[in-house]
Amino acid sequence: MARSKVVKRVAKIASAEPSLIRVKVAAEVEGAASKDSARRESPIERVTVNKAYKMYVGGAFIRSESGRSFRIKGVKSTDPEVVNIPRGSRKDVRDAVLVAKNAQAGWAGRTPYNHGQILYRLAEMMESRRTELAMSLVREGQSQSEASREVQLAIDICVYYAGLCDKLSALLASHNPVAGPHFGFTLPESLGVVGVVAPRAPSLLGLVSSIVPVAVGGNAAVVIVTSADPRTASIWTECLATSDLPGGVVNVIYGQVAELLTPMAKHREVSGLSIWGDLGDLGIQAEADATESVKRVRRYADGDRALLSTDGARGLGYVEPFLEFKTVWHPMGM
Amino acid sequence: MGSLMKRAFLHFVVLLHRVISSVPMSSRGADRAPLILPSSPTVDAVALEERASALAKRSLKKVAKIAGLRLAIRMMDLTTLEGKDTPGKVRALCSKALRPLDTDHTIGPCAAICVYPNFVSVAKLALAGSSVAVASVATAFPSGQSPLAIKLDDARRAVDFGADEIDMVIDRGAMLAGETAKVFDEIAATKEACGQAHLKVILETGELGSYDVIRRASDLAMLAGADFIKTSTGKIQPAATPPVTLLMLEAIRDYYYATGRRIGMKPAGGVRTSKQALHYLVIVKETLGDDWLDPSLFRFGASALLNDVLMQLEKERTGAYQASDDFSKD
Numbered sequence: 001m002a003r004s005k006v007v008k009r010v011a012k013i014a015s016a017e018p019s020l021i022r023v024k025v026a027a028e029v030e031g032a033a034s035k036d037s038a039r040r041e042s043p044i045e046r047v048t049v050n051k052a053y054k055m056y057v058g059g060a061f062i063r064s065e066s067g068r069s070f071r072i073k074g075v076k077s078t079d080p081e082v083v084n085i086p087r088g089s090r091k092d093v094r095d096a097v098l099v100a101k102n103a104q105a106g107w108a109g110r111t112p113y114n115h116g117q118i119l120y121r122l123a124e125m126m127e128s129r130r131t132e133l134a135m136s137l138v139r140e141g142q143s144q145s146e147a148s149r150e151v152q153l154a155i156d157i158c159v160y161y162a163g164l165c166d167k168l169s170a171l172l173a174s175h176n177p178v179a180g181p182h183f184g185f186t187l188p189e190s191l192g193v194v195g196v197v198a199p200r201a202p203s204l205l206g207l208v209s210s211i212v213p214v215a216v217g218g219n220a221a222v223v224i225v226t227s228a229d230p231r232t233a234s235i236w237t238e239c240l241a242t243s244d245l246p247g248g249v250v251n252v253i254y255g256q257v258a259e260l261l262t263p264m265a266k267h268r269e270v271s272g273l274s275i276w277g278d279l280g281d282l283g284i285q286a287e288a289d290a291t292e293s294v295k296r297v298r299r300y301a302d303g304d305r306a307l308l309s310t311d312g313a314r315g316l317g318y319v320e321p322f323l324e325f326k327t328v329w330h331p332m333g334m
Numbered sequence: 335m336g337s338l339m340k341r342a343f344l345h346f347v348v349l350l351h352r353v354i355s356s357v358p359m360s361s362r363g364a365d366r367a368p369l370i371l372p373s374s375p376t377v378d379a380v381a382l383e384e385r386a387s388a389l390a391k392r393s394l395k396k397v398a399k400i401a402g403l404r405l406a407i408r409m410m411d412l413t414t415l416e417g418k419d420t421p422g423k424v425r426a427l428c429s430k431a432l433r434p435l436d437t438d439h440t441i442g443p444c445a446a447i448c449v450y451p452n453f454v455s456v457a458k459l460a461l462a463g464s465s466v467a468v469a470s471v472a473t474a475f476p477s478g479q480s481p482l483a484i485k486l487d488d489a490r491r492a493v494d495f496g497a498d499e500i501d502m503v504i505d506r507g508a509m510l511a512g513e514t515a516k517v518f519d520e521i522a523a524t525k526e527a528c529g530q531a532h533l534k535v536i537l538e539t540g541e542l543g544s545y546d547v548i549r550r551a552s553d554l555a556m557l558a559g560a561d562f563i564k565t566s567t568g569k570i571q572p573a574a575t576p577p578v579t580l581l582m583l584e585a586i587r588d589y590y591y592a593t594g595r596r597i598g599m600k601p602a603g604g605v606r607t608s609k610q611a612l613h614y615l616v617i618v619k620e621t622l623g624d625d626w627l628d629p630s631l632f633r634f635g636a637s638a639l640l641n642d643v644l645m646q647l648e649k650e651r652t653g654a655y656q657a658s659d660d661f662s663k664d
Contacts, residue, residue: 094655101658268657292654 053230055086055254056237058099059247064088065095072229085230088253090263093222096251097269100193100220103248108190108218115216116165122212122243123158126151129239133204136232140203154208160314161212168216171316172323183330188323190218191296192271195264197257199276199300203227207236210276210300211250213318219272222264223252226277230254257282265289272296272322296321371514374553375588377545377581386576389620390613399612400650403643406611407434407441409629411469411600413448413637414664415476415568423664424453428460430662435644444640445629446499450475451488454495469499469534473524476538476567478503482520489527499532500524503567506541509551517551521558534562534600539578540570548578552585562598568635573603576617583621596625602635608646611639 054061063069066089073082107115126133130151137147168188176184194214199206207225214221225233237252253260257279264270265286273290275283278301290297298321300313394402412431414423424447431444446467447457457468470492474480480488489500502524508516525533535555539548555563563582566573579601586597599618605611611634618626626632641663645656 097655263655266654268654268660293657 053083053085053234055088055092055252056234056240057092057096057248057251057253058103059241061237061241062086065091072231083231085234085254088224088255088260090260092253092255093224093260093264094267096222096253097193097195097264097267099248100222100251101269103246104190104193104218104220107215107220107246107249110218112166112168115218116162118244119158119162119165119212119216122239122245123155123162125239125243126155126158126236129235130155132235133232136229136235137204140229140232150202150205154204157205157208157314158212161216161319164316164319165216168316168319168323172320172325176327178329181332183332184327185330186325186327188217188320189326191322191324192219193269194219194221194272194274194322195267195270196221196223197261197273197275197277197279198223198225198227198233200227203229203232204236206276207233209313209318210274213314214272214274214322215245215249216319217323219322220249221251222270223250224257224260224264225252225254226257261286262289265295266292268293270295273298274322275299277301298322371518371554371557374546374550374585377549379545379577382545382581383577386580386617389580389616390576392613392616394612394616396650400647402612402615403608403647404441405627406608406615406634406643407444407640409633410444410640411446411448411602411633411635412444412640413568413602413635415448415450415471419450419453421453421456424449424456425460426662426664428457428466430640431466432461432464434640435647438647441644441647445633448501448635451492451495451497454492454497458496467498468496469501470495470497471501471503471536471567472497473500473502473520475501475503475536476569478505479507482523485520486523486527489524493527493529493531497531499534499562500528501534501536501564503536503538504551504555506538509542509547514550514554518554518558521555521560525559532561533559534564534598535560536564536567536602537582538567538570539565539574539582540572545577545581548581549585552582553589556585556589556595556597560597562600562633564600564602564635566601566603566635568603571604574601574605574635576613579614580617580621583618583626586626587622590622596631598631598633599626600633600635605634605636606638606642608639608643611643 054063056062064086066087068087068089069084070087071082071084130148133151133154134144134147137150138144142150172188174186176186178184196210196214198210206227207223211221211223227233233252233254237250240250261275261279261282262285265273266289270293273286273295275286275297276299279286279299283299283301287297287299410431412427414427427449428447431447432442433439434442434444443464443466446469447461448469448471449457451470451472454468454470461468472489472492473485474488478485485502489502492500502521504517505520508514508520521533521535535558537548537551537555542548542551552563563586565575565578565582579599583599586599590596601614605614614634615627618632622631641658641661644661645658648656
């Protein structure tokens with residue numbers, strides 16, 4: 001008799017007659033031991049190690065401070081696994097913004113070349129987890145080939161943005177013609193903390209397409225993931241955690257956009273909002289909430305979701321909105 | 335048995351207090367008879383830390399939170415004790431103490447400004463006519479490792495400059511070497527040197543090593559005439575912690591039961607967030623009751639705390655989380 005069965009049996013006895021427990025357990029275990037030795041050749045039944053999927057804030061994997069969670073289930077009938085996922089609260093958003101604020105200057109202070117190195121390493125980490133990422137997408141209901149294609153595309157986007165990092169200045173800065181013996185330079189700088197609402201779908205490609213360009217510009221991101229199955233996001237954050245990206249630069253919270261977007265849009269420490277997917281009135285409300293602290297807001301609605309499903313959203317245009325441009329004058333000298 | 339020992343201790347404290355207060359310090363010359371000080375009760379460290387952390391689990395929301403935070407601001411000794419302090423910085427801090435939030439005059443003012451002796455006159459001028467007191471650190475702050483004459487002179491000069499409160503440091507070296515009588519005498523001498531100024535005695539709990547020594551130092555300071563006992567200079571980590579504060583508040587409570595004198599408490603250093611401040615207020619309320627929830631008997635020695643409290647108050651008022659850059663620093 002396998003051990004788990006012994007345990008069940010003991011529980012049954014215990015509920016029936018407590019005084020008999022000791023005697024019966026001894027007998028059961030003895031019996032089990034002799035049978036075990038007889039079946040030593042057969043594989044031993046082991047306790048499965050289930051994964052606790054958590055949010056990623058400040059370089060650590062955390063549960064919600066609220067203690068809340070929601071239950072999710074694989075879409076396919078062959079996947080009966082039910083999993084509890086932390087459900088982020090407004091306070092989680094607040095805490096994550098603080099963490100992001102503290103991490104942002106250090107990230108922006110690194111050289112663009114180093115940004116590129118780290119994002120390329122992110123691609124490497126995703127490459128080594130291709131199977132796991134694809135499996136997670138299949139669990140969401142995609143076919144194997146669709147899933148593999150999405151993972152590949154997501155990795156390619158990371159490589160694309162890794163290459164873009166040290167070209168930003170060359171592409172966006174300018175030497176302005178001015179009247180007088182001066183140089184006039186316009187230089188891109190990071191904006192600060194940017195709030196991101198990741199698209200509901202496609203879950204992996206959407207994350208990469210919405211978050212990476214924000215980080216390219218030296219910003220720190222607080223991301224609200226609203227997809228039906230945040231397990232893909234969780235696996236992706238494990239890639240982030242091993243990519244040398246400093247903790248706090250990308251913070252990922254799972255939750256409901258209706259609950260979390262308003263405090264993020266109103267938060268005065270957040271300098272920009274990147275909202276993906278058609279959120280209807282919530283998106284409009286977020287724009288209104290953002291006015292008080294004069295945030296930069298970009299909304300990428302359906303058109304971009306279509307773009308995601310073809311070859312991914314990539315380009316300078318996704319980086320530029322979350323940059324600040326500073327113009328300086330400098331005397332030419334003789 | 336425990337309560338019997340406690341009663342014996344309190345009885346001893348009462349007697350000693352009567353003896354000490356009947357003999358003026360100046361008449362106790364160098365040839366005085368050795369002073370025998372009562373022993374202090376030992377501290378149950380596990381129970382102390384458990385109680386301090388249990389009190390931290392109290393949740394204060396909305397109206398109670400706002401009231402607590404507003405009180406915390408009125409209890410604050412806004413502090414700058416840096417080598418780079420300038421008259422300009424001290425003046426800026428004074429304006430902040432007078433009116434912590436420019437858009438709301440009902441918030442504050444803070445209880446006091448805490449500066450080095452050199453800036454007492456600057457602060458005094460900037461705060462003239464207000465309820466904000468000027469506290470000065472003295473007695474060879476922060477180490478206290480100078481001859482007594484210099485330390486007393488330091489305190490006297492600070493009072494001459496106009497300090498309303500003196501924050502002295504004890505000689506931790508002497509305390510750890512077991513020279514408790516020396517520590518006691520130095521506190522008593524400083525109290526005398528302070529004249530009318532209130533005396534806060536900094537124990538620098540982070541250097542005292544154990545809760546028992548902290549309890550002992552608290553008892554000594556109160557017996558020697560402290561008006562306040564204060565945890566730390568802010569220069570040493572760990573500074574104020576909830577268990578240490580709870581322990582010192584319990585010493586104050588025992589002393590109050592024994593003598594009827596109300597001694598104030600000032601945790602300093604390490605209190606940075608609104609949540610921590612509210613936690614301390616809960617500890618005070620649960621240990622000493624409402625009487626001590628007053629700037630005359632409880633203070634926070636802090637600099638960064640004020641902005642965090644203001645950010646929380648503004649969050650409650652506007653519903654939006656605030657940015658630290660929107661609040662003046664220094």
